[in-house]
Amino acid sequence: DAGITQSPRHKVTETGTPVTLRCHQTENHRYMYWYRQDPGHGLRLIHYSYGVKDTDKGEVSDGYSVSRSKTEDFLLTLESATSSQTSVYFCAIKGVRGLDGYTFGSGTRLTVV
Amino acid sequence: AQSVTQPDIHITVSEGASLELRCNYSYGATPYLFWYVQSPGQGLQLLLKYFSGDTLVQGIKGFEAEFKRSQSSFNLRKPSVHWSDAAEYFCAVGPNAGGTSYGKLTFGQGTILTVHP
Numbered sequence: 001d002a003g004i005t006q007s008p009r010h011k012v013t014e015t016g017t018p019v020t021l022r023c024h025q026t027e028n029h030r031y032m033y034w035y036r037q038d039p040g041h042g043l044r045l046i047h048y049s050y051g052v053k054d055t056d057k058g059e060v061s062d063g064y065s066v067s068r069s070k071t072e073d074f075l076l077t078l079e080s081a082t083s084s085q086t087s088v089y090f091c092a093i094k095g096v097r098g099l100d101g102y103t104f105g106s107g108t109r110l111t112v113v
Numbered sequence: 114a115q116s117v118t119q120p121d122i123h124i125t126v127s128e129g130a131s132l133e134l135r136c137n138y139s140y141g142a143t144p145y146l147f148w149y150v151q152s153p154g155q156g157l158q159l160l161l162k163y164f165s166g167d168t169l170v171q172g173i174k175g176f177e178a179e180f181k182r183s184q185s186s187f188n189l190r191k192p193s194v195h196w197s198d199a200a201e202y203f204c205a206v207g208p209n210a211g212g213t214s215y216g217k218l219t220f221g222q223g224t225i226l227t228v229h230p
Contacts, residue, residue: 031216040122042203042222043157050215058217090156094216099164101147101205102218104156 003027006091006105013112019078021108023091025071031094032074033102034058034066036087043090049074081112115140117206119221126194127229134189134224136204146187147205147218148178157203163187174198199228 003026013019023032031050035043035058045058047066055066063085067075078085088109092102116139126132138144145164149157161172168180178189187204202225207218 033217035220040222042119043220045217045219048215048217056215096216099145099162100216101149101159101162102157104149104158106156 004091004093004103004105006089006108008108009106010109011111013081013110015082015112016080019081019110021076021089021091021110023074023076023105025074025093027093027095027103028071029093030071030096032068033092033094034064034074034076035090035092036060036085037090037107038087046076046089078110081110083112086110086112115144115206115208115219117204117219117221119202119204119224121224122222123225123227125227125229128196129193132189132191132194132198132226134202134204134226136187136189136221138185138187138204138206140185140206143182144206144208146178146180147207148172148176148187148189149203149205149220150174151201151203151223153200160189160202194226194228196228196230199226201225 005024007022033048034046037043044060049055049068065077088107090107091105118137147162148160151157163170163180171177201223203223204221205218
């Protein structure tokens with residue numbers, strides 16, 4: 001299996017605090033993505049990266065920022081956490097071929113209280 | 114814009130019965146199509162994918178899916194369901210070329226499968 005890890009696996013944080021989630025890959029894949037999963041909404045794209053320092057917004061990017069300073073790491077930051085950002089966050093990686101599907105991390109369950 | 118609809122939020126079947134999960138997509142050209150499965154508390158695992166050729170594709174765990182261009186559908190099937198198939202299933206659509214799409218996938222809302230003994 002492709003090497004992709006997310007940290008932390010679980011986090012509880014207070015409203016208004018900044019939070020950073022980390023995605024680390026060992027596959028040297030070009031593309032990396034952050035999704036959030038909420039009941040009834042499936043997975044929604046927050047941000048994605050197509051190379052080092054190359055990132056762009058997805059459909060639900062408000063309140064989130066990302067950084068990718070190395071191929072292997074893609075960080076998601078909640079600038080000031082809100083209760084609406086309580087969710088399960090998944091990172092995914094993908095090779096350059098169109099028919100490559102995603103490989104997902106195990107997810108981070110974030111609770112904002 | 115691409116979109117995916119999974120009309121069934123929750124499906125219950127008996128163990129040993131056949132299964133069909135529906136997926137309809139909207140896309141400007143022939144897309145790449147995927148089915149993923151998510152067990153509770155886990156990440157998503159790729160079941161199968163379609164990109165061209167034979168419209169019936171085989172996947173892992175005995176699943177198959179059929180691409181029907183005329184109906185914009187990519188339904189997932191299994192002849193005989195096992196209790197271990199209980200999970201949530203996601204259909205996804207993506208671009209069939211690089212361009213500026215950067216391989217982004219759009220997911221359906223998911224279908225939760227419950228299997229009764």
